[in-house]
Each structure stands twice: as C-alpha cells, then as structure tokens.
Amino acid sequence: MSVAKHKILIVDDEPDILELIEYNLKKEGYLVYTATNGAEGVAEAKKVMPDLIILDVMMPKMDGIEACRIMRTMPEFKNTFMVFLTARSEEYSEIAGFNVGADDYIAKPIKPRSLISRINAILRRNIHSEEEAENKLEIADLVIDRDAYLVYRSGEKTVLAKKEFELLYLLASKPGKVYSRDLILKSIWEDSVVVTNRTIDVHIRKLREKLGDNYVSTVKGVGYKFEAR
Numbered sequence: 554m555s556v557a558k559h560k561i562l563i564v565d566d567e568p569d570i571l572e573l574i575e576y577n578l579k580k581e582g583y584l585v586y587t588a589t590n591g592a593e594g595v596a597e598a599k600k601v602m603p604d605l606i607i608l609d610v611m612m613p614k615m616d617g618i619e620a621c622r623i624m625r626t627m628p629e630f631k632n633t634f635m636v637f638l639t640a641r642s643e644e645y646s647e648i649a650g651f652n653v654g655a656d657d658y659i660a661k662p663i664k665p666r667s668l669i670s671r672i673n674a675i676l677r678r679n680i681h682s683e684e685e686a687e688n689k690l691e692i693a694d695l696v697i698d699r700d701a702y703l704v705y706r707s708g709e710k711t712v713l714a715k716k717e718f719e720l721l722y723l724l725a726s727k728p729g730k731v732y733s734r735d736l737i738l739k740s741i742w743e744d745s746v747v748v749t750n751r752t753i754d755v756h757i758r759k760l761r762e763k764l765g766d767n768y769v770s771t772v773k774g775v776g777y778k779f780e781a782r
Contacts, residue, residue, distance in 0.1 A: 559676055560584045560601055564594030564620065565609040565638060570663065574607065577665045578672070591615025595623055598630065605634040605676060607659070610650065618649050625654035634675050638663075690725050693781035695768070697722055704764070711763055716741060720756050724769060724779035733776040753777075 561583050563574050571587050578585045586601050588594040592615040608617035617637055624630040637650045640661035690697040696705040702718050704711045719741050734750045760769055770780045
C-alpha cells in the first residue's frame with residue numbers, strides 16, 4: 554500500500570513546527586493538512602477525514618487533549634490514529650492524553666528521521682489490522698476465523714470440514730449476495746471434474762445441521778446466500 558494514500562493532519566500553533574513536519578511528511582509521500590489550534594483542527598478533520606492526526610498538547614482556543622477527547626466521541630474518528638506532539642515531559646500530560654484516546658506521543662524538538670520512522674510504524678499498524686479483519690468475519694452471533702479455520706456460534710466452537718468452512722466463508726463474506734452453484738463450484742472446488750451441484754447441496758445441508766437454519770438461504774433456481782435471521 555502506498556503511503557501517498559494516507560492523509561495526515563497536523564495541528565500546532567507554532568508555524569516553524571508546522572512547516573518542518575509538513576515538509577518532511579510531504580517528501581515521504583503523505584497528503585498533509587494543517588491547522589493552528591484545536592478547534593480549527595476538529596473542523597479540518599471533519600472536512601478531510603485524515604488517517605492520522607498529530608496534535609500539539611498546548612494550543613490556544615482549544616488544546617490538543619480537548620480536541621482529541623471531542624473527536625474520540627465521534628464515530629467517524631473511532632479508528633483514526635491520534636498522536637500527541639509535546640515538549641512537556643510531565644508524566645501527567647501523557648496520562649491525560651492516553652486517557653482521552655491518544656495512540657502515541659512524539660517529543661519536541663522534532664527529529665525528522667525519527668518522526669517519519671514513528672509515523673510509518675503507526676500507520677503500518679492499520680494495514681495489519683485491516684488484514685486481520687479480512688481474515689475474521691463477525692456476523693450476527695457468528696465469528697468465522699479464516700486463519701484458524703474455526704467457527705464460533707454465540708461463543709461456542711463449531712467444527713466444520715475444510716470445504717464446509719470455505720463455503721460458509723464465501724457466502725458470509727458478502728451477506729445478501731446470491732451465489733450461483735456454478736460460481737460456488739469455481740470458487741471452492743475450482744476445476745475439479747468430480748464435483749457436481751449435488752455436492753454443494755450436501756455441504757449446505759451439513760452447514761445447516763451444524764449451525765442451524767438461520768444463516769444460509771436457498772434462492773430457488775439460482776443458488777444460495779448468507780442471510781442471518
């Protein structure tokens with residue numbers, strides 16, 4: 554994933570700091586936006602929806618702690634990385650920041666190479682989180698863990714055969730989408746010549762026996778879909 558796709562908002566009332574960070578992040582390929590106080594930062598964040606926000610702690614009008622606290626109450630910033638920039642070494646300021654939802658701290662004076670390294674590392678966390686999310690589906694009372702090939706229903710583990718699991722994962726990956734038998738065959742069994750539509754029907758029946766009838770629906774004449782009821 555190219556870092557050029559990541560948007561970063563810097564909120565600091567010191568022009569020299571803003572310019573230094575903005576220059577180095579743009580050189581790295583990030584899309585950079587700036588604001589000079591907490592209130593302006595919240596407004597700008599709503600406008601550009603950044604992936605990461607760098608907030609100075611001490612600012613006029615609204616400090617970084619309050620700006621972070623406000624944004625953490627908004628659903629759209631639930632997963633946005635918030636990093637505090639501070640020259641203050643007092644432990645209580647760090648505790649206050651983490652209490653309102655800070656992900657990390659970067660100390661002043663700014664060291665460009667160290668700053669870039671830290672920002673890159675923080676944003677890589679998001680890539681790993683997205684990859685993990687893609688391998689684990691949570692729908693209704695089901696948790697489908699692709700890495701472990703396990704299914705949990707209301708917290709209880711359900712053991713599925715490999716093809717049963719792959720069939721369930723395929724359907725559950727796009728709830729409501731109707732998968733034809735031909736598409737299921739190509740997706741799960743690929744080019745196997747010994748598999749027939751009857752094989753799919755048998756696997757669907759086994760899924761229903763193990764999980765109940767509330768997840769996989771039959772669309773007559775077409776195929777099957779995942780529809781938690």
